[in-house]
Amino acid sequence: MKQDNILVLDLGSSENTTIARWVRDLGVYSEIHPHDITAQQIKDLQTVRGIIINGGKNNIIDGEAIDVLEEIYSLGLPVLSVEHPSTQATKSLDAWGNEEESKVVLKEFVFDTCKAEANWNMKNFVEDQVALLRKQIGDKKVLLALSGGVDSSVVAALLIKAIGKQLVCVHVNHGLMRKNESEGVIAMFEKDLEENLVYVDASERFLGKLKGVSEPEEKRKIIGNEFIRVFEEEARKLDGIDFLAQGTIYPDIVESGTKTHKVVKSHHNVGGLPDDLQFELVEPLFQLFKDEVRACGVELGLPHDMVYRQPFPGPGLGVRCLGEIEIDRLEAVRESDAILREEFAAAGLDQKVWQYFTVVPNFKSVGVRNNERTYEYPVIIRAVNTIDAMTATIEPIEWPILLKITDRIINEVKHVNRVCYDLSPKPGGTIEWE
Ligand SMILES: Nc1ncnc2c1ncn2[C@@H]1O[C@H](COP(=O)(O)OP(=O)(O)OP(=O)(O)O)[C@@H](O)[C@H]1O
DSSP: OOOEEEEEESOOOTTTHHHHHHHTTTTOEEEEEEEOHHHHHHHHTOOEEEEEEEEOTTTTETTTTTOOOOOGGGGOOOOEEEEEEEESSSSSEEEOOOOHHHHHHIIIIIIIIOOOOOOOOOOHHHHHHHHHHHHTTTEEEEEEOOOSSSHHHHHHHHHHHHHGGEEEEEEEOSSSOOTTTHHHHHHHHHHHHHEEEEEEOOOOHHHHHHHHHHOOHHHHHHHEEEEEEHHHHHHHHHHSEEEOOOOHHHHHHHHHHOOOOOOOOOOOOTOOOTTOOOOEEOOOOTTTOOHHHHHHHEEEEEHHOOOOOOOOOOOGGGGGGGOOOOOHHHHHHHHHHHHHHHHHHTTGGGTOOOOEEEESSSSEEEETEEEEEEEEEEEEEEEEEEEEEEEBBBOOOOOHHHHHHHHHHHSSSSEEEEEEEEEOTTTTTTTEEE
């Protein structure tokens, strides 16, 4: 194993991730683990050089105060306790100081007390994960739902490196993908996976289920449920799969509030798989933050465009074709989105704007083309910046760029005669329209 590791034990403090990131900023890998990690589990991690018990007032679960296990002090590892009544710690602090002071304390603890080495980098991370994955999986098979998004693609690339053809990937085309998206996923992974890449074209099935449905929440629910059904059917067709890999990253764990490794029954990511499909989980990115996942993707040789792509909602274009999904409007969303992305890339805006897409509403307006009256749909462009998706601001795009995009959409996209730009910040509007 290549990397030293400083553990942050989770006693409910909201600062855990900040502390772990500060340690990583020092060039030393740091993992956050549940408070009740056992001495044996810490030993199994092999490379732990020190432990930070990050206490505070939130160390309560269901009215009961929680604490770390006594046995972890017997490991002989240096322990830094903060806001925690520990008598056995190597060093105790009543509280973290300001950022600068805290970083000095961490630096001393990590390098002088723990004698850790600054050997955290993506090359070493990948090498360590490959070794761990081989140990966990042995000669068994792993199933991965591959959306083509950053998280599942990086997991796929990591598993291909670790176990090659013991990985089976299922990509579901629900008919609501962006232009050439499924083709791109297949092209990227078919060379390595060959027959182990299962492509399911479920477009008609999804669109059939969505027929006559116009309520946004209902649409989302149908797409989510149908996805699980399709994935489950494919999983049942495959023999001898013991593991289910997921692109869970650290923020997912914080959000869902679950503990880290466990045998899956239902899971927030692939979500709601039936109880009789019992898989053990493989979640190699579960300690990483989004920027680190991207760096990992680059290290694994995934293309830059793929690794730095904008977020795309699970229900895909389904929530951008407003109201009941109709084929001609869905095609108009897909084509206008492709033009928008092309022009944003040409103008360098793809590197700058967090999310940008088009929406086609379910009403028409009067227009004129070749001296004849038209009665067609508008396309609405949305381009927003955000840090945490909780609030968002509008990207002020230069007129010439907008005019070029407008011109192309009106001339190239069928059933469209008008282009609008959405100026609403969030709050006000949400980022997506549905
Ligand atoms: N069309 C699809 N085909 C196969 N698997 C999918 C598909 N859409 C979603 N998934 C699976 O469900 C997970 C959660 O989907 P979600 O849309 O929330 O993406 P995410 O968390 O941003 O991850 P990713 O970056 O991998 O898309 C994905 O990581 C992937 O494993």
